[in-house]
Structures are given as C-alpha cells and as structure tokens.
Amino acid sequence: MMYQIKDLHLSLPDMTRKPLLGPAPRIEILKGLTFDVPKGAVLGIVGGSGSGKSTLGRAMLRLLEPTAGEVVFDGQTITHLSENALRPLRRRFQMIFQDPMSSLNPRRRVGGIIAGPLHLHGFDGVPGRVAEALDMVGLPRHFSRRYPHELSGGQRQRVGIARAIALQPDFILADEIVSGLDVSSQAQVLNLLGELVRDLGLTLAFISHDLSVIRRLCNRVVVLHQGVIVEEAETARLFDAPKARYTQELLQAIPLPDPFQKWL
C-alpha cells in the first residue's frame, strides 16, 4: 500500500469566530476518514467546495498535522513525525498545485524552479535532470530560460508537473490542477498525466470537483461530503451505479454537452 489512512480527523481554528482574547474555536474539517491507496493507483478525490478534499490532501503530505487518526505512507507512520524526520520522505511524495501562477516563483526562471527541489534533496547532475523533466512533460528545453509569466496556463501547469516528477517521487498529489485551464489544455495535461503515471509507475491522487475529468483519469474514487467519505468505489462502478445520494446528486448536476439531456 502506498497510503493507509485510518480514522483521520483534522480540525483547524476558526479565525472568523475568534474572540478578541483567547483561542479561536476549532472546526472539524475531516471527520474520521479511512481508506487505502494501493501502489500504482490513480485515486480521484471528489467533493464540493468545503468538503475537505484539499485538507485531506494536505494531511496526506503532512503539510497539515492530523488531530487524530493515522497516516501511513509506504509502511511508515507519518502522522506526527517531526519536520526533520519528514524531510527525507518529502522527496517521495510531491504535490502539483491548482494555480500555477501563485505556485511558481515569478522571479525565477523555469530551469531554476525545477532545479530548486533537486538541489534541496542533494541530487547530482541537476541540469541534466531538469532537461529530462522538461522532455517528459513535452516542453522544449530552451523553456528553462523563460519566466513563468511568459508561458501559457497549460505550459505553466507542465512546469509544475516537471518540478514534481524531477524528484522521482513515488506519489504525487494533484490538487485541482486542470480547473483553471481551457478544455484543450486540460485535455493535454490530463493525457500527459495519464502517460506519466503509466511510464513512471507513479501513484497519483487527483483532487477535483469535476467528475467528468475524474472518470477519464482515475481508477478509484473517494467521494467526500462535509468531511466524511460518503462513497468509495472503483471508477466504473461509481459511475454506473452510484450508491450514495450525494454522489447521485453530483452526477445529475453535471451539464453534459448534449442538447437532449433532461437537466434544468
């Protein structure tokens, strides 16, 4: 198993209700989640806004510390590991962010952005690895001289992917990485991710609110609603026979580009 999540709870201070003096009350975001991510799986995490899908992703990568429960990464419990103990593991689980404009440093060139984490984790032959990563995401090598603002949205997202795969991770978390893209770039990025997962033997968790995208990419799906898993299933089963009422609602709410679908 790449990941085993057991009864995961996470609460955060609710700053909107913080009294002037004293601590803010806590809101429970994740309310006891249990699921596994097998090696080589492409897991879709789907849910509405505020359902806790990004928080779950961040807890899995230990960008947030769970309040209770357990996160086991490749056999090792990382729930409450210190940052020092986590550091060597961090190379192995990487993240691609939703908004490439804010997750790529505008003052660094693409080459520097991809090289940064490589230096941090003590890789040798960095320039070669940067070039290789650019090849893998289908960007020309001379793009390493460019700044993020010189690229299109789809190209920027490829830089984010290149930065993640350059470290040869075992697991990648992609948080809403195509929701800001046009359909054509979206198709390109999805096809690319599919190929990379196959070729590099990656395990991928793909957070999205878009079930159509999930269906194309993922082989398992977890449906979150208000911090609880309402359904977990293989993709085909989920779409053919959704069991949870919330999953059915989500599916029925998607407008298909088909003038004959009864919808409104």
Place this chain on the structure above:
Amino acid sequence: MKSFLSIRNLSVRLKNGSPILRSVSLDVAAGQVHGLVGESGAGKSMIGKAVLGTLPRALSVSGGEIWLDGTDLMSLPPAERRRRIGATAALIPQDPLTALNPSKRIGPQITRRLVDILGWSKQDAQDRALELLGEVHIPDPARVMRNYPHELSGGMRQRILIASAFAAEPRLIIADEPTTALDVTVQKQILRLIADMQTRHGTALLFVTHDLGVVSKVCDTLSVLYAGKVVEEARMHRFFMRPIHPYSAALLAATPTYTDPTGSLTPVSQEVIDGVEAEVAQHDARRAR
C-alpha cells in the same frame, strides 16, 4: 424575430492598435438566450463589456454598431448612451464576492441603483428588493437585506446579484460566466434560476461561458469565438449535432464527459489552430486593404 440587441461588425482594439474583437456580429431577440463561447482570451467577455460601455481603459471600440432596442448606441453622445444602457441592460458578473461591496449591507446595494439612477422612492425600492430576493428563493429576505456579503455563501451571493440584475426590469441581461465560481450542485440551481427569471421576465440574455455543457442547457443560439472573431454562429441543437467549423468540432472533442469513459480526450490539434489562425490573418489582411 426582431432582435433586441444587434451587434454589427463590432471591432475593439487596444490603444496600440492590436485587435481584440474582429468585426463581430450577433443578434439576441427578446426572450432568447445567446451563448458566447471560446477559450480564455477569445474576447467573449469583451463583447459584453463593449455593449455595457465598461471596456477597460486600454481598449476602445474602433468600428461597428451596437443596436439596442432600435437605437445604435455608438451614434449617441456618451451621457445619453450611458443613460440608455443603465435603463435597459444589466450585468450578472462572474465573481459574486468582488461584485458586492464588502463594507455595505446587501439591501442598499440592491436598492441604490433603483433610487439613484431610476429615481424610485426608497420605500418602493425596498419593497421591490424584498420581492426579488423572494423570487430568487432566498429564505428570510428581510434578514438578508441587513447582512454583509461575507456572511453569505457563494450561492446566496450569486442569487443576490441575479435579483439585483433583474431589479429594474432590464430588457437585456449580460451574464458573464455567472456560475464558474460555484459548485456543480449550486451551479444547477443558479442556472435554473436564471433560466426561470429570464423566461418569466422575457429578457434577452447574452450568456458568456467556456462550458459547452452549460451552453447546451441554457442557450437557444450561440457564437463560437477565436481570437476575437466569430468562427461559427449556430442554433444550439444544430451546433451540438453537427458543428460546422473545425474549431467548434475540436472544442467539443476536447470536452470530457463522464458518460463516455473510453474515447481519449483530444486536444485541439495544431492543424485546426493553424486553420483558424489563417482565417484570422485573412480577415485582418482584408481589413487592412
């Protein structure tokens, strides 16, 4: 059918001369919904902004006509043009959080336009706002009128903007990606609401979106834009059954649908892009002559 909004060869340019809209023509009849689709940067929002006279400072209309209810807006002096637009048209914006003033209560934000621009009495405006908030299914409208925007959810805020847009009985509404910021389940409620209101009030609706799924649900007709040029204008059913322009067909093929898991997603091919770019260049060359 007589069109309420008729745009003829509208061109918009940047101050440095580069074209943003290239001779766009389209018609929207009363009670009809016309969709504007295209990728980001295609100029779909700019059409709405040109009609409302809210183009960014760096842009200006360089040619063409915008006929609103039988009058060419471009031929009117600016003050008269603004008065007419204010009295007949309204906008449902994309982001309900930036469109509402965070430091003002909801009530005055809806009534202000009625009082200041249309000269209603405060009481009439207040009554009308309450009635509209009820119409857009907001529970306890009197309380919501006293709320601040941050106290409401995204769906509620978008309902308020819809109520606000319909407040002065406009005959044209421009909806600029009104559901992009919302969850799919909320999107469905909001689209149903816009469609209901539009039908009930007989409003002409110009609907800007990048989501072809949404277009197939709310629009009667649509224009597909590429680089500020209309590449295809169609009735909705015909468009989805038989898209004529290769770029339209490519956009449809790139759109994922959960009902079709097997077909691979096809990005718009270079060949199609080259083709449509050539059309744009041809258009520019014709204009330059």
